[in-house]
Amino acid sequence: MVLDPPLPRPMIGRLVVIGLGLIGSSILRAADARRLAEVSVAYDAEPAVRARVAELGIADEVASSPAEAVKDADIIVLCVPVGAMGAVAQAIAPHVKPGAIVSDVGSVKGAVLNALRTHLPSGVHVVPAHPVAGTEYSGPDAGFATLFKNRWCIVTPPEGADAEAVQAVTALWTALGANVETMTAEHHDLVLAITSHVPHLIAYNIVGTAADLEKVTSSEVIKYSAGGFRDFTRIAASDPTMWRDVFLNNREAVIEVLGRFTEDLIALQRAIRWEQGETLFDLFTRTRAIRRSIIEIGQETAAPDFGRERG
């Protein structure tokens, strides 16, 4: 997979990335490869992370404070855990120039939009976004320039958002390689609860259950985890801070989806108890078709339906 060639002229003056882990460092790498900004500026709360980013040479400048980072910025992208977005917005608020755009990459949108709007002055354009692309790894060394290539990025502008600012964020993500879709923050949070948040919770739970089973030793779990369980362990290795914040900030949608999930699981339990093979067979046939259609259209380029038929 390769990125498109560099732009003939940078599309952004000063691009600032705050939080230099998997996502922030991937944005910097892709922006550097495609020469999207005249100047890219990086900041992270951890001095060791800032030093590593300077060593990697993926930003033009590494700032030593949030205030220094956002001075004269045109677009600022917050790539910190969802629970830290409010504190970062508060720290940069007095230093962001009027007319600048503040965006983010948080996995939850409603709570982040509220946090950003609470702290940032009204002259600053808030346009949240979420690249639906990632891995179970964290930190600046985990990032790579093609992470967003042919993946979806969901932009969730608040009502009345400045059209030019929304266009600028859309153009940024398109240039980073993503396909952009726009929806409300509320709808995003429901869609991602089913496609990402609850699946992660299930993975954390099943790996935790396996680890706690008294009659199966942990060495047996490791030894025989070549198949399905191994896939769950990859997801369950995802960053604890990030995922704690996701669940605490998308409580309503996660609880709603978990309710449905629990009902369906109990129905399966009943089908097994009463030996209702047809029920099991029908469900497994339906789910197999879903998997095959995802592969057929190519997960990376498929236009997901985002559940719109449910209204």
Ligand SMILES: NC(=O)c1ccc[n+]([C@@H]2O[C@H](COP(=O)([O-])OP(=O)(O)OC[C@H]3O[C@@H](n4cnc5c(N)ncnc54)[C@H](O)[C@@H]3O)[C@@H](O)[C@H]2O)c1
């Ligand atoms: N990992 C994924 O698969 C994925 C995918 C899409 C979106 N996201 C979202 O992207 C964001 C970042 O995730 P990541 O995987 O890059 O995390 P990460 O742990 O790799 O990096 C986060 C970085 O933020 C820094 N940070 C934390 N608090 C800070 C603060 N107050 N000020 C400045 N820096 C601070 C940390 O030091 C760390 O370097 C999260 O909001 C997450 O929900 C993650």
Ligand SMILES: O=C(O)C(=O)C[C@]1(C(=O)O)C=C[C@@H](O)C=C1
């Ligand atoms: O591929 C993975 O490891 C991911 O978990 C990526 C994933 C997802 O659930 O699809 C995780 C969280 C994000 O907000 C977006 C993408």
